[in-house]
Amino acid sequence: xxxxxxxxxxxxxxxxxxxxxxxxxxxxxxxxxxxxxxxxxxxxxxxxxxxxxxxxxxxxxxxxxxxxxxxxxxxxxxxxxxxxxxxxxxxxxxxxxxxxxxxxxxxxxxxxxxxxxxxxxxxxxxxxxxxxxxxxxxxxxxxxxxxxxxxxxxxxxxxxxxxxxxxxxxxxxxxxxxxxxxxxxxxxxxxxxxxxxxxxxxxxxxxxxxxxxxxxxxxxxxxxxxxxxxxxxxxxxxxxxxxxx
Amino acid sequence: xxxxxxxxxxxxxxxxxxxxxxxxxxxxxxxxxxxxxxxxxxxxxxxxxxxxxxxxxxxxxxxxxxxxxxxxxxxxxxxxxxxxxxxxxxxxxxxxxxxxxxxxxxxxxxxxxxxxxxxxxxxxxxxxxxxxxxxxxxxxxxxxxxxxxxxxxxxxxxxxxxxxxxxxxxxxxxxxxxxxxxxxxxxxxxxxxxxxxxxxxxxxxxxxxxxxxxxxxxxxxxxxxxxxxxxxxxxxxxxxxxxxxx
Amino acid sequence: xxxxxxxxxxxxxxxxxxxxxxxxxxxxxxxxxxxxxxxxxxxxxxxxxxxxxxxxxxxxxxxxxxxxxxxxxxxxxxxxxxxxxxxxxxxxxxxxxxxxxxxxxxxxxxxxxxxxxxxxxxxxxxxxxxxxxxxxxxxxxxxxxxxxxxxxxxxxxxxxxxxxxxxxxxxxxxxxxxxxxxxxxxxxxxxxxxxxxxxxxxxxxxxxxxxxxxxxxxxxxxxxxxxxxxxxxxxxxxxxxxxxxxxxxxxxxxxxxxxxxxxxxxxxxxxxxxxxxxxxxxxxxxxxxxxxxxxxxxxxxxxxxxxxxxxxxxxxxxxxxxxxxxxxxxxxxxxxxxxxxxxxxxxxxxxxxxxxxxxxxxxxxxxxxxxxxxxxxxxxxxxxxxxxxxxxxxxx
Numbered sequence: 001x002x003x004x005x006x007x008x009x010x011x012x013x014x015x016x017x018x019x020x021x022x023x024x025x026x027x028x029x030x031x032x033x034x035x036x037x038x039x040x041x042x043x044x045x046x047x048x049x050x051x052x053x054x055x056x057x058x059x060x061x062x063x064x065x066x067x068x069x070x071x072x073x074x075x076x077x078x079x080x081x082x083x084x085x086x087x088x089x090x091x092x093x094x095x096x097x098x099x100x101x102x103x104x105x106x107x108x109x110x111x112x113x114x115x116x117x118x119x120x121x122x123x124x125x126x127x128x129x130x131x132x133x134x135x136x137x138x139x140x141x142x143x144x145x146x147x148x149x150x151x152x153x154x155x156x157x158x159x160x161x162x163x164x165x166x167x168x169x170x171x172x173x174x175x176x177x178x179x180x181x182x183x184x185x186x187x188x189x190x191x192x193x194x195x196x197x198x199x200x201x202x203x204x205x206x207x208x209x210x211x212x213x214x215x216x217x218x219x220x221x222x223x224x225x226x227x228x229x230x231x232x233x234x235x236x237x238x239x240x241x242x243x244x245x
Numbered sequence: 246x247x248x249x250x251x252x253x254x255x256x257x258x259x260x261x262x263x264x265x266x267x268x269x270x271x272x273x274x275x276x277x278x279x280x281x282x283x284x285x286x287x288x289x290x291x292x293x294x295x296x297x298x299x300x301x302x303x304x305x306x307x308x309x310x311x312x313x314x315x316x317x318x319x320x321x322x323x324x325x326x327x328x329x330x331x332x333x334x335x336x337x338x339x340x341x342x343x344x345x346x347x348x349x350x351x352x353x354x355x356x357x358x359x360x361x362x363x364x365x366x367x368x369x370x371x372x373x374x375x376x377x378x379x380x381x382x383x384x385x386x387x388x389x390x391x392x393x394x395x396x397x398x399x400x401x402x403x404x405x406x407x408x409x410x411x412x413x414x415x416x417x418x419x420x421x422x423x424x425x426x427x428x429x430x431x432x433x434x435x436x437x438x439x440x441x442x443x444x445x446x447x448x449x450x451x452x453x454x455x456x457x458x459x460x461x462x463x464x465x466x467x468x469x470x471x472x473x474x475x476x477x478x479x480x481x482x483x484x485x486x487x488x489x490x491x
Numbered sequence: 492x493x494x495x496x497x498x499x500x501x502x503x504x505x506x507x508x509x510x511x512x513x514x515x516x517x518x519x520x521x522x523x524x525x526x527x528x529x530x531x532x533x534x535x536x537x538x539x540x541x542x543x544x545x546x547x548x549x550x551x552x553x554x555x556x557x558x559x560x561x562x563x564x565x566x567x568x569x570x571x572x573x574x575x576x577x578x579x580x581x582x583x584x585x586x587x588x589x590x591x592x593x594x595x596x597x598x599x600x601x602x603x604x605x606x607x608x609x610x611x612x613x614x615x616x617x618x619x620x621x622x623x624x625x626x627x628x629x630x631x632x633x634x635x636x637x638x639x640x641x642x643x644x645x646x647x648x649x650x651x652x653x654x655x656x657x658x659x660x661x662x663x664x665x666x667x668x669x670x671x672x673x674x675x676x677x678x679x680x681x682x683x684x685x686x687x688x689x690x691x692x693x694x695x696x697x698x699x700x701x702x703x704x705x706x707x708x709x710x711x712x713x714x715x716x717x718x719x720x721x722x723x724x725x726x727x728x729x730x731x732x733x734x735x736x737x738x739x740x741x742x743x744x745x746x747x748x749x750x751x752x753x754x755x756x757x758x759x760x761x762x763x764x765x766x767x768x769x770x771x772x773x774x775x776x777x778x779x780x781x782x783x784x785x786x787x788x789x790x791x792x793x794x795x796x797x798x799x800x801x802x803x804x805x806x807x808x809x810x811x812x813x814x815x816x817x818x819x820x821x822x823x824x825x826x827x828x829x830x831x832x833x834x835x836x837x838x839x840x841x842x843x844x845x846x847x848x849x850x851x852x853x854x855x856x857x858x859x860x861x862x863x864x865x866x867x868x869x870x871x872x873x874x875x876x877x878x879x880x881x882x883x884x885x886x887x
Contacts, residue, residue: 035347096465097458098422100439104454108258147593150558150665151607151655152583165597180334187336191439198338205342205429215339222334239597239639 029209037209047200052217054114054195058186059221062118063179066125073126074133078159084134091127099124099185103192117194121186125178132174136167169240172233179225183218262451273446280445281452290456293434297421297464300356304363304416309409312371316405317397325372332365337423341430350431358430362423363416370412374405403477410472417464425457435460505534505695506662508555512564515550515720524550525720527564532712534662535693537880539710541700542743547720548699552665555697556585568663583607586656586664586694590671592648594640600626600651601636607659618658625654630684646677653685657692664696670705682708686880703744707732707751711880715740728755728880749868756831758848761867763857766791766845769803773813778803787845787858792817797854799824799847821847827856835864 029037073091077083094102102120110116140163148162164171190198197214204210234241264270269282315321340362344354378401386400402409428436438445438453445453473481509532515525525547532538540548553559555566557578566573573581594603604625605618613621626633629650640648649670656664670678670685682705689696700706706713707728715723715731717739724736732748732755735741745751767781769790778790790803792813801817823837825848838846838861850856 033346093462096418096461098418098425098461100422100425100436101454101457101461104439104450105458108255108451141591141593141596143589143591143593144595145593146558146591147587147589147652147655148595148606150556150582150587150589152579152581152585152610154579157610162595162597166595168597177330177333180330184334184336187338198336201338201342206346208346211339211342211346215343218336218339219334237597239641242639242642244641 033206033208035208036212040209041213048197048213048217051195051197051199052221055183055186055189055197055221058114058117058121058189058194058196059179059182059225062121062182062186063125063175065118065122066129066178067175069122070126070129070133073130074137075159077134078137078163079155087130088127088134091123091130094123095127099188100191103188107192112193114194116192117186117189117196120192121182121189124185125182128178128181129171129174132170132177133167136170136174137163139170140166165236168237169233172229172236176226176229179229180222183222183225187214187218258447258451259455261448262455265446265448265452266456270448272444272449274444280449286452286456289433289435289437290460292432293421293424293427293436293457293460296352296356296359296427296432296434297417297424297460300359300363300420300424301413301417303356304360304367304420305413307360308364308367308416309371312368312409313375313397313402316372316375317393317401319376322372322376325369328365329369332362332369335362337362337419337426341423341426345430352432355424355427355430355432359420359423359427363420366415366419367412370415371405371409374408374412375401377408378404403475404480406472406476407480410468410475414465414468414472417468418461421457421461421464425453504662505693506569507534508532508538508663508695508697509567510551510554510564511567513551513554513561513566514563515547515554515559516562523547523562523720525554528716528720528722530712530714530722530725532695532697534695536711537689537696537698537709539698539700539706539713540716541703541706541710541713542716542723543718544701546716546718548701548714548716549667551716551720552667552697552699555663556582556587556665558582583610583659584661584663586661586666588652588656588664588666588669590668592645592652592672594648594651594655596640599637599639600631600643603640603651604655604658606655611659621658622654625657628657628688629654645673646681649673649681650684653688657694662695664694666696667699668701669698671700685709689880704751704754707754709880715743750832752868753832753835753864754830757827758825758829758831758834758859759827760831761863763848763859764845764863766847766855766858768793768797768855769813770795771813771815775808775810775813778813779808787860789845791821791847791855791858793855796852799849799855802845824849825859827851831864834859835861 029040073087077087097105099120102123103117106116106120110119144162144166145158148158153161186196187198187201189196190202197217200210201214265281266286267281267283269279269285272280312325315325340358341355344350344358348354348357382400382404383396386396391399424434425436425439427434428440435453435457438449438456442450510528510530513525513528514523516523528551530538540551542548550559554561555568555573557573561574568581568585594600595606598606601619601622604622605613608618608621623633623636626636631647631650631654635643635647640651643651649672652669656666670681673681686709698706698709700709710728712725712727713731714725717723723743724731724740726734726736729752731740731744732752735744735748741748764786766787767778767785767790769775769778769792771792771794782788782790790808792800792803794800799821801821802819803813804818807814807818823841823843823846825834825837825846827848827850834846838859845858845860847855848857848859
């Protein structure tokens with residue numbers, strides 16, 4: 001049944017062909033399609049390097065771009081509160097479109113490849129990052145704002161020296177969520193011809209070891225980023241760590 | 246000039262895709278028959294619709310009561326948040342692949358996968374929504390002599406509708422999105438247009454993507470409408486006032 | 492605390508503040524929030540704006556640093572209109588202390604205090620040195636400099652707020668219910684400490700409060716505002732208590748005006764009675780002679796340094812010589828520097844008629860009685876000698 005199905009699967013758009021080498025003996029671990037063929041995984045570890053790196057590039061660049069975009073939107077809507085529902089609505093609409101669909105719809109616009117994927121992933125990030133930025137800025141204590149202004153800070157100084165630093169915990173929370181989501185969605189970048197870890201799964205989705213390896217890489221990547229963010233928060237928001245009286 | 250050219254070809258592509266939806270046309274495989282057209286589209290659209298609705302219903306049936314229960318009790322916050330985070334981290338492709346490789350193909354398995362992806366956002370949001378209901382209101386309700394069940398039914402649930410429905414909407418989008426690639430698991434949905442490029446051609450590819458996007462938006466609007474119906478008048482007014490004040 | 496004039500504290504002289512028909516009307520409102528306020532605050536004095544909620548006192552204060560823009564009229568600091576410079580520039584030279592304190596949670600105490608110097612472009616070293624100096628001035632442990640606001644108590648935070656406002660040595664300070672967020676016990680301590688600080692620094696201060704007692708304690712001048720931002724009376728605390736301008740002021744000050752006046756007096760301010768003094772071993776005949784026609788019909792036993800040891804009874808004086816142990820203890824022994832209100836309270840509590848008053852050395856200076864106090868209060872020309880708030884008796 002499974003064998004019949006694999007013949008129906010088309011050639012992967014990534015052009016990789018099947019993950020498993022044709023001609024693997026029927027008795028080998030891979031040939032039997034055991035759950036985890038550690039031997040195979042170790043031998044073929046280097047085939048996962050490029051997709052992992054591609055994946056990382058996709059994630060880092062789209063989260064960074066998404067953050068910059070969200071920051072611009074947040075600064076613009078900070079003093080013009082009526083813009084907040086507008087921006088939230090627009091970014092929300094984009095978020096509603098399923099990722100594969102967005103990847104493919106952008107194809108005619110920006111062609112196949114990394115650019116399209118990064119654009120799509122960035123647009124997905126903007127919604128969550130913008131929302132957290134707005135919430136973070138709104139939660140700045142009113143007393144700090146009033147005294148800051150009263151001491152002679154201009155609006156800009158207030159924003160960059162008081163409000164944004166105080167919003168850092170909320171911002172990092174948003175970055176964590178955005179990063180985890182992006183790592184997951186980027187597996188579909190293969191449909192846009194942008195590489196990533198999806199290329200090791202999509203061509204041969206019955207290959208158990210392949211799925212396990214990719215799944216593990218994804219989880220490890222997510223955990224690593226999380227640790228990085230926790231570290232960043234400790235560095236950037238030391239006042240959150242001390243115990244109040 | 247190049248801009249006009251690019252824009253023109255853009256319109257072309259989309260135009261072709263739209264016509265693919267409505268008119269059967271010759272696909273890339275000249276030997277095969279015509280592809281596209283409303284009938285074929287519907288044949289793939291319908292399964293995706295009922296599959297998504299079914300999975301969403303099941304996910305809600307599981308996640309909402311659990312979320313309400315724990316939110317009402319006020320315990321299990323760590324777990325609820327963890328489940329939400331974990332749900333976000335699972336790539337759809339991996340889950341479907343997992344289903345195909347380890348469990349099997351077919352409607353049942355696909356539905357399970359969809360439900361698994363749909364539960365986390367609904368559960369987390371329901372939990373948070375119930376937890377954040379004004380404790381004063383709950384206290385007052387108990388004080389008037391409402392039973393715990395009544396408190397949930399008449400106070401906590403109505404007041405948690407906005408956040409709860411937001412979770413359901415997120416879950417719905419995730420489900421619709423994953424249902425698209427259910428084609429990989431043997432259940433023919435709109436994903437067929439995307440995956441079988443050789444059969445349906447570039448036009449079919451784009452058409453599939455557009456249809457998926459439309460479907461997702463339709464779910465979103467439908468659920469938003471449901472949310473408006475379910476949200477008590479008082480909260481709607483509150484939100485309008487909050488919006489004006491900011 | 493050091494002598495109070497260190498090099499960095501010099502400069503930033505106190506400036507007088509003048510309101511000239513200052514008015515604020517919010518768009519869409521039919522009545523002004525502040526209506527033609529006119530008053531002059533001399534340099535170095537504390538002017539308290541007080542009144543019921545909604546009377547516009549906070550608005551008026553905030554007009555001085557343009558947190559609220561004046562609709563019409565003028566406000567002068569020094570001789571310059573507040574509108575002359577940009578708002579941000581003006582505020583950097585005005586100290587600003589608010590009820591919620593508003594310390595920056597993400598900055599250390601030292602960084603908080605050094606905020607305005609930072610805005611003015613001081614280099615880091617100088618700003619930090621200034622912060623350390625101010626920490627000492629307000630009486631906080633220098634160790635706290637690297638802590639975060641969340642690690643300090645409310646009272647400590649409040650003091651840091653004051654230090655922060657003083658950092659750039661402003662000519663004028665604006666304080667909006669600065670001690671309001673603190674519990675009553677700490678509030679009194681903070682008030683006293685602030686007055687001690689003011690004695691050294693002599694800043695011009697606009698102080699807003701809703702508490703008339705705080706106003707009387709803290710203010711050199713008090714401006715009572717009525718609802719709608721009208722000035723009901725602008726006077727020194729003594730004048731306010733003696734001669735309220737109208738029924739509103741009278742009500743606001745309270746029916747116990749007379750008692751409130753006692754808070755403004757020291758025992759040294761009134762004429763005390765004299766009691767005949769007796770020494771141990773002295774001939775009682777001498778003492779009895781002095782008793783005739785004395786203001787206080789009891790003899791007070793004192794030692795060689797004229798410190799009171801107790802009151803002598805008739806039985807005591809029946810003997811040949813004055814005994815060593817008096818019949819009644821001298822308590823309560825009052826001090827010339829005591830606040831009159833506390834002295835009266837001590838007297839009433841002890842249920843004695845007379846109490847000896849001693850000077851700084853402990854030697855007898857006179858005798859106080861409830862009668863003296865009530866006589867004084869009812870006499871019409873017993874106008875209180877006007878102490879600046881910083882030198883008035885503190886109710887410790």
